[in-house]
Amino acid sequence: MASDTASGDKGSGPNESTETDNSMFECNICLDSARDAVVSMCGHLFCWQCLHQWLETRPNRQTCPVCKAGISKDKVVPIYGRGSTDQKDPREKLPPRPQGQRAEPEAQGGFPGFGFGDGGFHMSFGIGAFPFGIFASTFNFNDGRPGPPPAGSAQHQEEQVLSKFFLWVAVIFIIWLLLA
Amino acid sequence: MASMEKRLHKELQALTKEPPRGVHVDQESISRNITEWLVHLDGAEGSLYNGEKFQLVFKFSQSYPFDSPQVMFVGNNIPVHPHVYSNGHICLSILTDDWSPALSVTSVCLSIVSMLSSCTEKKRPPDNAIYVKTCSKNPKKTRWYYHDDDV
């Protein structure tokens, strides 16, 4: 029966020898017959594991190992032979990428080198307070300082610009705090 | 990992079975250590290196073929070529930036043979003296500035 040959063709001798001669279906990376085969848009065949590892090696420059065409995870087609019992998309087989691998440097890299606070949250909070201090002293609590300059003078305009600037800094920091 | 050794054995098998012209793998060196190959290279006929014999060393890391092999000329005849330093280091982009896991020992050897064959004047790179004094032992650690390919 057809189903018998299909299920049995991995172990049997004659089939195996033709398989090794047939480099048509060998993965372009491990040079073995492709397991969990995928084909790129440019037509090159790989094991999904092999291609995945290559894409992880150069995340910023994902090119086909054979022809250098652009390539991506979403643009490869899984191949299901007749004998394959597993019809699952090979791209789902690998463990999912470690979470937050891409986001991490952004969150940690904001203010490197500051020693206070033991966690990321404490650190950003401590820094976040800094512009508020300036914010407050510029706008409200200026007792002891000379009164505001008359409207229209150069100094007044300068202060307007300055306060707008600090307002924006404060707004950006609030947004940043909320998002962080 | 085992996958690296498996691939190296496959490459060796193919190279032994159908070696490209002028390329011979030193089987003895490999039988000692599969991660370090000695390859004999003949200067191509009709090129400036006709009749010369060279030796290349390939060193493979555990992440080969995702990581490129370390390749350099060794022995007492280092080809005099604008992309080959007198310490054997080779300035060839496929050995670093343009490496791809679909390349192999064979394709690297062929690239080097063709690099030699297209040479029109035997001379060392202009920065040879300073490079040889300051470079790392491992050519892969060099931040290569790739010369034009018109040599």
Ligand SMILES: [Zn+2]
């Ligand atoms: Zn593979």
Ligand SMILES: [Zn+2]
């Ligand atoms: Zn391709």
